[in-house]
Amino acid sequence: MVSKFEPGLYIVAGPIGNLSDLTPRAAELLRQADVVAVEDTRVSAKLLRHAGSARPMIPYHDHSSEQLRAQLVDRMAGEVVALLSDAGTPLISDPGYKLVRDARAAGRYVTSLPGPSAAIAALTLSGLPTDRFLFVGFLPSKEKARADALEEIANIRATLVFYESGPRLSASLAAMAGRLGDRDTAVVREISKAFEETVSGRLSELAVRYAEAPPKGEIVVVVGPPGEAPPPNEEDRDAALREAMARLPVSKAAGEVAKKLGLDRRALYARALELKDE
DSSP states (O other): OOOOOOSEEEEEOBOSSOGGGSOHHHHHHHHHOSEEEESOHHHHHHHHHHHTOOOOEEEOOTTOOHHHHHHHHHHTTTSEEEEEOSSBSTTSSSTTHHHHHHHHHTTOOEEEEOOOOHHHHHHHHHOSOOSSEEEEEEOOSSHHHHHHHHHHHTTOOSEEEEEEOHHHHHHHHHHHHHHHOSOEEEEEESTTSTTOEEEEEEHHHHHHHHHHSOOOSOEEEEEOOOOOOOOOOHHHHHHHHHHHHTTSOHHHHHHHHHHHHTOOHHHHHHHHHHHHHO
């Protein structure tokens, strides 16, 4: 059944490996689009051939000019414009959001044709908790910036999803172990391709493994959430009470600290009175 696509912007999720993962609706859209905005015409040409499409492509990537973006938004008034990344879902670790933002601001029709995403696929393959996760994308390449980025997310109680390249993998895993702690991790690569692989272990173990043999292909690193925090000691308790009592009455201070540290409110109230009398 041939669909009729109205003018506007269509965010098209493409395969991340196996071309057969392209959805029928996405293939039909690629055959009908007036123009297909792509990261790399050489990469996308293969997918368009697979879909039976001969529609014109235009390069659109992180270094594209505002003028080109404006031209595409103008075309959306009367034409079907498809946005296609090299692999997976556009806007995930690529700059397409600017085109979506400007299209919406201009009142253009915008919709998404959902499909593959390496981050989500790797999360399902990892065997790690999926109820709460944070997509981080690529870490900075410089050591100090990478350390700062990891420090920023170290206490987030969620599974973390990173993109990484083979040559940088071992160093990134070692940096994660140093800043996040030696957590359970899965390195997932070549998803949906012939040599798909998921390797699980602790961050330190995987850092050593890949230092000896850097892998090839597209890589996703999935890092489990931190373990349970140790219970606060007496020094932590008293410091929290003193800080709260400087702002609040004793009763409210005890209640705030009880909620923050997960301690008994009555015991904290009694200790707060002792501290007040010191």
